[in-house]
Amino acid sequence: xxxxxxxxxxxxxxxxxxxxxxxxxxxxxxxxxxxxxxxxxxxxxxxxxxxxxxxxxxxxxxxxxxxxxxxxxxxxxxxxxxxxxxxxxxxxxxxxxxxxxxxxxxxxxxxxxxxxxxxxxxxxxxxxxxxxxxxxxxxxxxxxxxxxxxxxxxxxxxxxxxxxxxxxxxxxxxxxxxxxxxxxxxxxxxxxxxxxxxxxxxxxxxxxxxxxxxxxxxxxxxxxxxxxxxxxxxxxxxxxxxxxxxxxxxxxxxxxxxxxxxxxxxxxxxxxxxxxxxxxxxxxxxxxxxxxxxxxxxxxxxxxxxxxxxxxxxxxxxxxxxxxxxxxxxxxxxxxxxxxxxxxxxxxxxxxxxxxxxxxxxxxxxxx
Amino acid sequence: xxxxxxxxxxxxxxxxxxxxxxxxxxxxxxxxxxxxxxxxxxxxxxxxxxxxxxxxxxxxxxxxxxxxxxxxxxxxxxxxxxxxxxxxxxxxxxxxxxxxxxxxxxxxxxxxxxxxxxxxxxxxxxxxxxxxxxxxxxxxxxxxxxxxxxxxxxxxxxxxxxxxxxxxxxxxxxxxxxxxxxxxxxxxxxxxxxxxxxxxxxxxxxxxxxxxxxxxxxxxxxxxxxxxxxxxxxxxxxxxxxxxxxxxxxxxxxxxxxxxxxxxxxxxxxxxxxxxxxxxxxxxxxxxxxxxxxxxxxxxxxxxxxxxxxxxxxxxxxxxxxxxxxxxxxxxxxxxxxxxxxxxxxxxxxxxxxxxxxxxxxxxxxxxxxxxxxxxxxxxxxxxxxxxxxxxxxxxxxxxxxxxxxxxxxxxxxxxxxxxxxxxxxxxxxxxxxxxxxxxxxxxxxxxxxxxxxxxxxxxxxxx
Numbered sequence: 001x002x003x004x005x006x007x008x009x010x011x012x013x014x015x016x017x018x019x020x021x022x023x024x025x026x027x028x029x030x031x032x033x034x035x036x037x038x039x040x041x042x043x044x045x046x047x048x049x050x051x052x053x054x055x056x057x058x059x060x061x062x063x064x065x066x067x068x069x070x071x072x073x074x075x076x077x078x079x080x081x082x083x084x085x086x087x088x089x090x091x092x093x094x095x096x097x098x099x100x101x102x103x104x105x106x107x108x109x110x111x112x113x114x115x116x117x118x119x120x121x122x123x124x125x126x127x128x129x130x131x132x133x134x135x136x137x138x139x140x141x142x143x144x145x146x147x148x149x150x151x152x153x154x155x156x157x158x159x160x161x162x163x164x165x166x167x168x169x170x171x172x173x174x175x176x177x178x179x180x181x182x183x184x185x186x187x188x189x190x191x192x193x194x195x196x197x198x199x200x201x202x203x204x205x206x207x208x209x210x211x212x213x214x215x216x217x218x219x220x221x222x223x224x225x226x227x228x229x230x231x232x233x234x235x236x237x238x239x240x241x242x243x244x245x246x247x248x249x250x251x252x253x254x255x256x257x258x259x260x261x262x263x264x265x266x267x268x269x270x271x272x273x274x275x276x277x278x279x280x281x282x283x284x285x286x287x288x289x290x291x292x293x294x295x296x297x298x299x300x301x302x303x304x305x306x307x308x309x310x311x312x313x314x315x316x317x318x319x320x321x322x323x324x325x326x327x328x329x330x331x332x333x334x335x336x337x338x339x340x341x342x343x344x345x346x347x348x349x350x351x352x353x354x355x356x357x358x359x360x361x362x363x364x365x366x367x368x
Numbered sequence: 369x370x371x372x373x374x375x376x377x378x379x380x381x382x383x384x385x386x387x388x389x390x391x392x393x394x395x396x397x398x399x400x401x402x403x404x405x406x407x408x409x410x411x412x413x414x415x416x417x418x419x420x421x422x423x424x425x426x427x428x429x430x431x432x433x434x435x436x437x438x439x440x441x442x443x444x445x446x447x448x449x450x451x452x453x454x455x456x457x458x459x460x461x462x463x464x465x466x467x468x469x470x471x472x473x474x475x476x477x478x479x480x481x482x483x484x485x486x487x488x489x490x491x492x493x494x495x496x497x498x499x500x501x502x503x504x505x506x507x508x509x510x511x512x513x514x515x516x517x518x519x520x521x522x523x524x525x526x527x528x529x530x531x532x533x534x535x536x537x538x539x540x541x542x543x544x545x546x547x548x549x550x551x552x553x554x555x556x557x558x559x560x561x562x563x564x565x566x567x568x569x570x571x572x573x574x575x576x577x578x579x580x581x582x583x584x585x586x587x588x589x590x591x592x593x594x595x596x597x598x599x600x601x602x603x604x605x606x607x608x609x610x611x612x613x614x615x616x617x618x619x620x621x622x623x624x625x626x627x628x629x630x631x632x633x634x635x636x637x638x639x640x641x642x643x644x645x646x647x648x649x650x651x652x653x654x655x656x657x658x659x660x661x662x663x664x665x666x667x668x669x670x671x672x673x674x675x676x677x678x679x680x681x682x683x684x685x686x687x688x689x690x691x692x693x694x695x696x697x698x699x700x701x702x703x704x705x706x707x708x709x710x711x712x713x714x715x716x717x718x719x720x721x722x723x724x725x726x727x728x729x730x731x732x733x734x735x736x737x738x739x740x741x742x743x744x745x746x747x748x749x750x751x752x753x754x755x756x757x758x759x760x761x762x763x764x765x766x767x768x769x770x771x772x773x774x775x776x777x778x779x780x781x782x783x784x785x786x787x788x789x790x791x792x793x794x795x796x797x798x799x800x801x802x803x804x805x806x807x808x809x810x811x812x813x814x815x816x817x818x819x820x821x822x823x824x825x826x827x828x829x830x831x832x
Contacts, residue, residue: 007754012436012691014693015430015432015434015435015436015437016433017433018432285761287761287763287764290734290764293760293762294760295758295759295760296759296761297756297757297758297759300754300774302752302774303749303752304749305746305747305749305751306776307774308775309773309775310771310772310773310774311755311771311772312769312772315767317766
């Protein structure tokens with residue numbers, strides 16, 4: 001299992017906070033598993049059974065920065081899945097995720113299983129439930145996913161970009177009372193990833209992306225986020241460099257308004273032997289309201305000295321000078337503010353697929 | 369080819385031949401605490417506080433972050449040793465063997481040349497403290513903590529563990545139970561202490577714990593600089609240092625606190641330092657952490673008053689067998705507050721330097737500005753360097769920034785300097801000196817020279 005936080009050095013280990021767990025009587029039990037198993041055949045069915053054994057040992061996380069009070073698991077409606085999946089690949093790409101409970105929930109109780117490969121895939125996911133993705137890119141793929149949830153969604157994604165392959169992935173996650181995304185992206189030698197992630201609105205929105213870079217692979221990750229009302233968006237993007245000559249860039253831009261809260265964790269984890277790796281991270285949050293809150297935790301963990309590793313994080317309110325400049329050009333204050341806010345997401349619109357651009361634009365318009 | 373720089377701590381690695389008047393058995397219980405309190409002729413409130421702290425200590429869990437302390441067996445730590453020496457008020461009164469120990473550390477020269485006063489703590493007690501007459505006339509109180517508890521009980525009680533309560537964490541509770549020695553410094557309103565005051569802490573016994581308590585109260589408009597130096601010879605059993613520093617910076621006052629820590633490689637350094645700053649006050653921490661086996665230390669500043677300021681400059685060195693978990697905490701509670709954190713680390717020979725920070729801007733701290741900068745130099749690829757700064761912002765009217773970078777000495781930098789006629793050794797030495805310069809320049813002259821000399825020696829050794 002690929003863990004997110006591995007802090008050890010030679011024979012020494014750092015003490016790592018263990019999240020307390022809450023065991024709930026209304027958790028999915030064996031009766032739900034039985035219904036889930038009816039919708040699956042073959043090795044995947046056996047795998048679900050095994051995962052359930054582990055699932056029941058875990059409670060739900062009691063996170064400090066994003067409490068899940070009031071979370072109610074929805075009734076699940078399982079779709080028939082009769083895919084021939086290479087279970088060893090699922091195991092090879094097993095990971096901890098935002099919390100092990102949610103990854104195991106995705107593996108055990110998925111309502112829909114997506115198996116994607118080369119070519120263009122456009123996914124609209126508008127129902128509550130539990131989704132599981134296995135993506136294996138041999139040559140070149142583009143994935144555009146837009147997820148809109150009313151109440152609850154838990155998503156597990158395992159993505160393998162094979163040697164020399166290319167993946168562009170645009171992930172848009174909107175609304176929802178409780179939404180969890182757990183992704184593990186493994187880039188083999190010389191693989192390239194362009195990943196754009198946009199998360200907006202909702203009550204509790206948790207995004208967790210771990211990218212593991214192979215030799216000479218490249219990852220270009222941009223995160224866009226918006227939160228308002230009393231919502232919390234809790235994001236973690238981790239890049240693990242374990243081979244030579246890999247390059248990873250992480251940029252985060254977002255806005256928090258009303259009494260919303262943004263938690264942005266960016267982890268650059270450079271392992272010994274990752275010579276000549278380039279690991280860079282930048283994050284900026286625009287805070288629009290006196291009640292809004294931002295937590296930034298940019299971490300650099302470096303075992304190899306022959307690297308370029310840096311990170312930066314900042315927050316500010318609307319730039320008064322920028323406002324003044326725009327207003328001297330004839331814009332009202334409101335128009336000037338809108339323009340600045342829109343500027344935060346302008347790059348994103350260039351990246352989304354034609355068919356979903358209108359929807360994303362609508363969401364950005366709601367923000368401004 | 370690449371760097372191998374190991375700090376030479378042999379200067380500090382001698383064993384002082386000092387007799388002890390009383391050595392407590394290893395471990396900790398009520399009986400021992402009552403004995404210590406009785407020996408120190410403490411008022412009842414202090415004994416009560418000690419016993420309460422012991423109870424909390426027994427109930428608290430280990431820290432849930434930082435270095436692994438599973439090999440720290442508190443049951444084996446000797447928590448109180450009284451040296452066989454009377455407290456001196458002049459250097460001449462100090463027993464010969466203790467003088468020899470401190471001579472090796474350069475204390476008399478330091479005092480003679482640069483310092484107004486010196487407090488030197490051997491094991492659990494302050495054995496020498498001197499204060500210039502002119503400071504006494506100004507009303508400055510500069511005493512060992514035991515004397516202060518006896519002579520100024522009300523004043524000490526007002527501040528003792530009020531900033532770091534014994535419920536703060538396990539080692540704060542331990543400290544509250546077993547504290548011994550340390551310094552009480554009180555600077556009256558408007559007094560600007562003209563020269564730095566210094567305390568030096570030395571552990572001379574194997575397997576002991578040192579738990580000195582330092583309180584600085586800088587009244588309105590006053591200014592003072594305090595220097596703390598720590599060292600211990602190397603033994604093959606574990607030592608523990610769990611001191612505590614509480615600094616109260618009143619309105620418009622300025623305090624600068626400098627620390628050079630060079631505990632030996634068998635020491636767990638689990639120290640707690642905290643300051644609270646009132647309106648327009650200013651607190652500066654300058655830290656050099658060189659020694660110890662494992663360190664957890666995060667000097668904290670609470671900016672309570674409008675317009676108060678904090679600055680933290682630190683250099684952490686992690687050599688072979690060292691895990692240094694150091695950092696800085698700043699909490700902005702009031703409008704127009706500002707803070708600057710600059711943390712540098714050098715890791716080599718397999719050492720592990722970990723920066724852990726907290727910067728919190730609360731809702732009330734509008735128009736505040738804060739910046740954190742971490743830079744780490746890894747001199748080989750056997751070492752490790754990490755940064756985990758946590759930034760929490762609760763207002764839209766503050767500017768906050770953080771930057772960090774980790775890397776090695778660039779071959780191009782060495783090439784450039786060698787092109788200008790420097791040897792490789794000189795080039796590396798110059799780059800390392802340039803890296804630590806912002807901290808070194810804040811140190812008193814003799815410390816700056818010493819630190820530079822140590823680094824230079826080690827670079828020479830590495831190239832050879």
